[in-house]
Amino acid sequence: xxxxxxxxxxxxxxxxxxxxxxxxxxxxxxxxxxxxxxxxxxxxxxxxxxxxxxxxxxxxxxxxxxxxxxxxxxxxxxxxxxxxxxxxxxxxxxxxxxxxxxxxxxxxxxxxxxxxxxxxxxxxxxxxxxxxxxxxxxxxxxxxxxxxxxxxxxxxxxxxxxxxxxxxxxxxxxxxxxxxxxxxxxxxxxxxxxxxxxxxxxxxxxxxxxxxxxxxxxxxxxxxxxxxxxxxxxxxxxxxxxxxxxxxxxxxxxxxxxxxxxxxxxxxxxxxxxxxxxxxxxxxxxxxxxxxxxxxxxxxxxxxxxxxxxxxxxxxxxxxxxxxxxxxxxxxxxxxxxxxxxxxxxxxxxxxxxxxxxxxxxxxxxxxxxxxxxxxxxxxxxxxxxxxxxxxxxxxxxxxxxxxxxxxxxxxxxxxxxxxxxxxxxxxxxxxxxxxxxxxxxxxxxxxxxxxxxxxxxxxxxxxxxxxxxxxxxxxxxxxxxxxxxxxxxxxxxxxxxxxxxxxxxxxxxxxxxxxxxxxxxxxxxxxxxxxxxx
Amino acid sequence: xxxxxxxxxxxxxxxxxxxxxxxxxxxxxxxxxxxxxxxxxxxxxxxxxxxxxxxxxxxxxxxxxxxxxxxxxxxxxxxxxxxxxxxxxxxxxxxxxxxxxxxxxxxxxxxxxxxxxxxxxxxxxxxxxxxxxxxxxxxxxxxxxxxxxxxxxxxxxxxxxxxxxx
Numbered sequence: 203x204x205x206x207x208x209x210x211x212x213x214x215x216x217x218x219x220x221x222x223x224x225x226x227x228x229x230x231x232x233x234x235x236x237x238x239x240x241x242x243x244x245x246x247x248x249x250x251x252x253x254x255x256x257x258x259x260x261x262x263x264x265x266x267x268x269x270x271x272x273x274x275x276x277x278x279x280x281x282x283x284x285x286x287x288x289x290x291x292x293x294x295x296x297x298x299x300x301x302x303x304x305x306x307x308x309x310x311x312x313x314x315x316x317x318x319x320x321x322x323x324x325x326x327x328x329x330x331x332x333x334x335x336x337x338x339x340x341x342x343x344x345x346x347x348x349x350x351x352x353x354x355x356x357x358x359x360x361x362x363x364x365x366x367x368x369x370x371x372x373x374x375x376x377x378x379x380x381x382x383x384x385x386x387x388x389x390x391x392x393x394x395x396x397x398x399x400x401x402x403x404x405x406x407x408x409x410x411x412x413x414x415x416x417x418x419x420x421x422x423x424x425x426x427x428x429x430x431x432x433x434x435x436x437x438x439x440x441x442x443x444x445x446x447x448x449x450x451x452x453x454x455x456x457x458x459x460x461x462x463x464x465x466x467x468x469x470x471x472x473x474x475x476x477x478x479x480x481x482x483x484x485x486x487x488x489x490x491x492x493x494x495x496x497x498x499x500x501x502x503x504x505x506x507x508x509x510x511x512x513x514x515x516x517x518x519x520x521x522x523x524x525x526x527x528x529x530x531x532x533x534x535x536x537x538x539x540x541x542x543x544x545x546x547x548x549x550x551x552x553x554x555x556x557x558x559x560x561x562x563x564x565x566x567x568x569x570x571x572x573x574x575x576x577x578x579x580x581x582x583x584x585x586x587x588x589x590x591x592x593x594x595x596x597x598x599x600x601x602x603x604x605x606x607x608x609x610x611x612x613x614x615x616x617x618x619x620x621x622x623x624x625x626x627x628x629x630x631x632x633x634x635x636x637x638x639x640x641x642x643x644x645x646x647x648x649x650x651x652x653x654x655x656x657x658x659x660x661x662x663x664x665x666x667x668x669x670x671x672x673x674x675x676x677x678x679x680x681x682x683x684x685x686x687x688x689x690x691x692x693x694x695x696x697x698x699x700x701x702x703x704x705x706x707x708x709x710x711x712x713x714x715x716x717x718x719x720x721x722x723x724x725x726x727x728x729x730x731x732x733x734x735x736x737x
Numbered sequence: 738x739x740x741x742x743x744x745x746x747x748x749x750x751x752x753x754x755x756x757x758x759x760x761x762x763x764x765x766x767x768x769x770x771x772x773x774x775x776x777x778x779x780x781x782x783x784x785x786x787x788x789x790x791x792x793x794x795x796x797x798x799x800x801x802x803x804x805x806x807x808x809x810x811x812x813x814x815x816x817x818x819x820x821x822x823x824x825x826x827x828x829x830x831x832x833x834x835x836x837x838x839x840x841x842x843x844x845x846x847x848x849x850x851x852x853x854x855x856x857x858x859x860x861x862x863x864x865x866x867x868x869x870x871x872x873x874x875x876x877x878x879x880x881x882x883x884x885x886x887x888x889x890x891x892x893x894x895x896x897x898x899x900x901x902x903x
Contacts, residue, residue: 204819205802209856209872216858216870482801502869515801527837548838549865551892579865582838617867648866 203517203534206510208486210494217493224492227640228707234694235277238289242313250313253410255387256454258294258311261344264458265307265385270299272307273717275330275703280322282698288314291322291700292347295330297721300342301466304721306334309344312388317347321357324350324365325700331371333703336634337609338725340381340468341372342461343397345411346388365393372400381468385461386411386447387454389431398447403464405457406447408437413446473723476571481538484712485516491708499617499643505530505545505575508615512536512712518543521564526557533570537716542568545575545615550622551582555595558625559602559735566606566730571719574612574633578622579648594736599625604632605732609722611715614638614693614702619648629701635718637711638702642693649691653684743818750818831874834897840864841889847897851879859897860884871896 211217239259250257256264266272279291294309308330310317319327334341350358350365359365375382384390384398386406390413398404398413406413414435421427421434433439440447449464451457488511496503510516513534520532528548534541542565544558565572581587581596603610603625610633618628623644627633638644645652657680664671689695697705706714741754754765762773774787786793796807806813843861847853853873860871860882877899884896 204822207855209874211854211856480799485801498868500863500866500868502867504872517801548869549867551838579867582865651866 203515203519205485205516206506206518208490208507208510208516209504210490210507212490212493220495220497221493223497224495224641224708228492228709231640231705231707234281238277238281241289246313253388254454255312255346255410257313258309258344258346261385261387261454261458262294262298262307262309264455265342265344265461266298266300267302271713271717272296272298273714273721275333276326276697276700277704278694278697279326279700280320280698282695283322284320288320288323291320291326292317293319293323293326294344295326297333297339297717301462301468303465303468303470304339304724305465306330306339306341307344308341310347310388312346312348315348315351317388318349318351319347319358319365320351321354321364322698322700324358324368325363328363328367328371329700329703331368331375333635334380335371335374335378336632336725337721338378338380338471339721340383340465341375341401342465343382343384343401345384345386345390345394345397347391347394348389349391349394369393369396369400372397376400376402381465383461383464384447385457386413387457388412389417390414390435391417395435395446403449404447405449405451405460405464406437406440407451407454407457410454411447411451411457412436413440471724474569474725474727476569476719476723477540478538479514479535479540481535482514484511484513486510488512488709488712491711495616495639495641495708497641499641499648502548502577503616505547505577505615508575509534509543509545512715513541513543514538521561522557526551526554529554529558531557531561536573536712536719539716539719540570541573541719542570543573543575544626546578546622546626549579549582550596550599550625552587552590552592552595555581555592555599555625559595559598562599562602562606563732566602566608569608569727571609571611571722572603572606572627573715574610574627576612576614576618576623576626576628577616578618578620578626580620580622581625596621596625598735598737601733601735603627605730607728607730609634609719609725611718611722612636613706613711613715614642614644614696615708616641616643617648618642618644620646634722635714636702637704637706637714638693638696639708639711640693640705642696642705643691644693644696644701645687645691649684649687652687653680656680656683740820742820743823745816745818746813832880832899832901833895834859834871834874834899836862836871836890836892836894836896838864839890839892840869842884842886842896843868845882845884845886847879847882849879849881853877853879853899862890862896873899875899 274296280288292311292314296307298307382401384401384404386398395413395415412431412435437450441450449460491511494507513536518532518534530545530547581592610627612627612633657676660679661671693705741752744751751767757763764771776785783794783796786795793808798805802817804815840862843863845860847859855873855875857873858870862869880898880900882897
């Protein structure tokens with residue numbers, strides 16, 4: 203495979219401006235991540251210390267194999283919700299290595315409101331269990347949660363994808379033969395009691411760990427019985443009497459050591475044999491991505507320059523290089539794994555959509571995982587394109603993409619607007635993992651377009667009512683819409699709502715994809731099969 | 738004729754053809770035929786090569802498109818020249834820069850007669866609310882600029898032509 207030839211001029215004014223801009227965005231990302239991970243009110247830190255508890259990240263660090271990668275999901279979940287009072291949505295999730303096995307970590311963060319679950323905490327935990335199911339990854343639950351955050355119970359309890367889904371997913375994992383271990387460091391109250399109860403193995407720390415459907419205050423209110431937490435659902439009760447938990451531990455350190463030894467007993471997974479060559483660093487420096495990504499959401503950029511900084515040896519075999527050129531398709535290796543890449547180099551036309559659909563089928567036939575690199579304003583509009591069947595050609599691309607049995611991964615490299623998001627494996631399309639860059643924006647259309655469209659609609663409305671429309675009214679509609687829109691378009695809003703699995707510093711994208719692909723190979727490939735393509 | 742492969746050693750290019758693999762490797766290097774027998778040693782990564790009755794112990798390691806060799810107390814680095822790239826270079830580069838999509842010209846940065854390097858922005862176009870830099874595909878000299886600012890164009894239109902002889 204030939205090495206891509208980069209045409210980037212690192213001395214140009216554009217490159218330097220973009221570089222400075224994107225370095226600033228990356229620095230801001232790291233600052234926000236640091237705050238979400240480590241900054242807690244002193245009283246909460248002291249409260250945990252007084253209980254003899256570690257901070258949740260210390261537990262995770264001790265549990266993981268030393269000097270191995272931990273791919274954390276959605277570090278900035280809930281960063282724009284609840285007035286910022288639930289950093290990381292009060293839990294830590296990700297893929298890490300324990301005893302040489304890839305596992306999902308799901309740790310409650312008791313340094314925030316006693317680890318109570320906000321609606322977005324539930325969404326984040328359910329998502330990590332979904333990742334475990336799709337990739338057949340064992341799960342280690344680090345339990346320390348007060349249960350659902352009562353003031354917001356209507357947003358976290360009743361619906362299909364809410365709290366009940368956590369336990370449903372635990373049962374599905376078990377049915378699939380995927381192991382689960384619960385380390386009970388703190389309380390598992392109400393629904394939370396099912397986490398250890400539905401795990402294959404559980405370890406509970408004497409003195410601080412407790413599992414019960416109703417805590418002491420609820421019991422007192424319900425039956426009048428007065429009982430301490432330890433008597434009601436502590437370590438000795440559950441390991442000696444009820445059999446709800448398996449191993450007693452006299453300290454958090456001991457619980458972690460027992461947990462690691464349990465994982466060491468598990469059968470090592472047989473991964474499916476994806477095509478693999480010796481890994482090789484990209485020839486072009488990923489640091490140059492900062493100078494390639496534009497500082498304006500309306501600017502396009504050469505996606506091959508991005509590919510050249512993600513893949514092994516910067517080598518790329520381009521498929522149909524002269525057809526449907528606004529969608530770059532081709533094969534490359536990443537961490538040695540063969541992948542098929544689809545990357546936007548402009549709006550999707552009929553030919554680009556057909557090429558994409560065809561390439562997706564080729565990759566499926568070849569058992570090659572797919573990587574989508576999004577920078578998309580949508581499918582082409584206009585009479586000429588409708589007459590040529592742009593809607594049905596876009597539909598073919600979506601049909602091929604949804605019918606894929608190979609793992610799919612998506613990186614939001616810049617804009618993701620309109621239906622292009624669908625064809626390019628947006629959030630609704632069950633990609634194994636989806637990451638975004640800090641410059642990313644997402645919406646049904648761009649902010650300026652949306653504001654213009656709404657101002658237009660308003661104008662028509664007022665005219666129909668026979669009213670005079672002054673420019674000031676229109677401007678006000680425009681400005682109001684634009685402002686509301688810009689807020690919701692940002693990568694931080696998107697990741698706050700868990701529309702992605704986390705924001706990446708662009709230079710970390712290669713490693714994040716490498717961990718993701720490696721993890722995805724734990725699940726066997728499904729059967730090939732597509733719906734009906736409209737020709 | 739089977740595919741010949743191109744390698745570089747120091748700064749010199751060499752063409753290598755393979756005529757037979759078994760029982761011995763028969764290769765043609767720059768028109769001279771060599772018969773090479775290979776036996777893998779048990780005691781490490783070295784291979785033993787036998788060429789024209791002489792034995793060579795060779796250590797090798799691959800790094801992307803290069804192979805590093807150690808034999809006879811000396812080190813060599815052999816580069817593989819990608820076949821597609823080679824063939825393209827021999828055919829010469831593109832002379833015309835075409836529009837991948839319909840749109841409008843936002844700015845023109847180069848005029849006829851200007852020398853350009855690969856990657857230079859020639860003009861900026863806008864299509865579907867997206868601004869796109871149109872860059873020089875290779876080094877050369879601008880022959881004709883076919884569009885001006887604010888002008889609309891169709892998909893496939895020639896925007897700029899580079900002089901044939903770069």
